[in-house]
Amino acid sequence: MRLAVIQVAYGDDETVTDRVERVSAFVRDVVDESRPDLVVLPELWAPTGFDYHRWEEAAEPLDGPWAAAMTALATELGATLHAGSFIERLAAPGPDGRTLANTSLVVTAEGGRTAYRKIHRFGFGSGEPKLLEAGTDVVTAEVRSRAGESVAVGLSTCYDLRFPELYRQQVDAGAEVFVVPAAWPAARVAHWTLLGRARAVEDQAFVVQCNTAGTHARTEMGGHSQVIAPTGEVLAEAGTDEEVLVVDFDPALVKSTRANFPVLADRRL
Numbered sequence: 001m002r003l004a005v006i007q008v009a010y011g012d013d014e015t016v017t018d019r020v021e022r023v024s025a026f027v028r029d030v031v032d033e034s035r036p037d038l039v040v041l042p043e044l045w046a047p048t049g050f051d052y053h054r055w056e057e058a059a060e061p062l063d064g065p066w067a068a069a070m071t072a073l074a075t076e077l078g079a080t081l082h083a084g085s086f087i088e089r090l091a092a093p094g095p096d097g098r099t100l101a102n103t104s105l106v107v108t109a110e111g112g113r114t115a116y117r118k119i120h121r122f123g124f125g126s127g128e129p130k131l132l133e134a135g136t137d138v139v140t141a142e143v144r145s146r147a148g149e150s151v152a153v154g155l156s157t158c159y160d161l162r163f164p165e166l167y168r169q170q171v172d173a174g175a176e177v178f179v180v181p182a183a184w185p186a187a188r189v190a191h192w193t194l195l196g197r198a199r200a201v202e203d204q205a206f207v208v209q210c211n212t213a214g215t216h217a218r219t220e221m222g223g224h225s226q227v228i229a230p231t232g233e234v235l236a237e238a239g240t241d242e243e244v245l246v247v248d249f250d251p252a253l254v255k256s257t258r259a260n261f262p263v264l265a266d267r268r269l
């Protein structure tokens with residue numbers, strides 16, 4: 001199976017409309033050139049990650065124009081698109097009284113959609129916890145290759161990476177690959193790379209991390225998107241600029257790694 005991780009860079013100058021157009025063209029070029037089965041984009045690349053005060057105006061429902069554009073792109077290209085996340089406007093306020101969520105969207109080549117709402121909100125009282133509802137559901141999506149292979153992918157977003165219990169629940173739900181879109185700042189990028197490898201080793205799963213590059217809302221992003229094998233081997237790692245990682249991987253490596261070194265069978269809780 002082949003995947004392409006697109007580490008998008010952006011600043012504060014580009015309009016959201018221009019960015020959606022630019023990134024869609026970028027995805028088209030990557031698919032034309034490399035024919036990946038799965039393309040991954042970062043967290044909140046369209047509504048501008050850390051620009052919290054614009055989220056309200058940028059929010060769209062799950063059946064809004066951004067999701068429609070991403071669905072059209074996936075079906076046009078015949079590849080599964082993990083479109084990263086967007087600010088979703090919920091139909092009704094959630095338990096915290098908020099009507100927005102940070103929602104990731106996966107679209108298959110046939111246009112089937114899976115959505116995941118970020119469970120762990122980042123901001124310690126401001127930003128996400130103040131503005132967004134928290135997701136409650138552990139979500140996996142099936143990704144099929146052009147050759148007919150199939151793998152279950154666990155969905156999480158950025159700060160979720162710090163909470164290993166979420167990934168154990170994804171393992172219990174059948175996940176063999178974890179895909180993590182992010183807008184992870186440069187200040188803590190060492191945590192990002194370390195935690196990604198830790199999740200791969202402890203859960204014996206592929207980890208696909210797609211971060212943001214550039215500086216927006218006075219926050220420098222960390223880049224260093226990476227793809228990790230279930231053994232902990234780093235299969236590819238980006239630098240700090242806009243970049244694409246194309247990686248071929250064999251989903252069967254998860255089962256063989258878990259069979260050959262069966263630590264997950266020794267869990268006690």
Ligand SMILES: O=C(O)CCC(=O)C(=O)O
Nearest residue numbers: 122158159183184185188
């Ligand atoms: O946990 C971190 O250090 C960064 C998390 C973050 O930026 C986010 O979830 O948006």
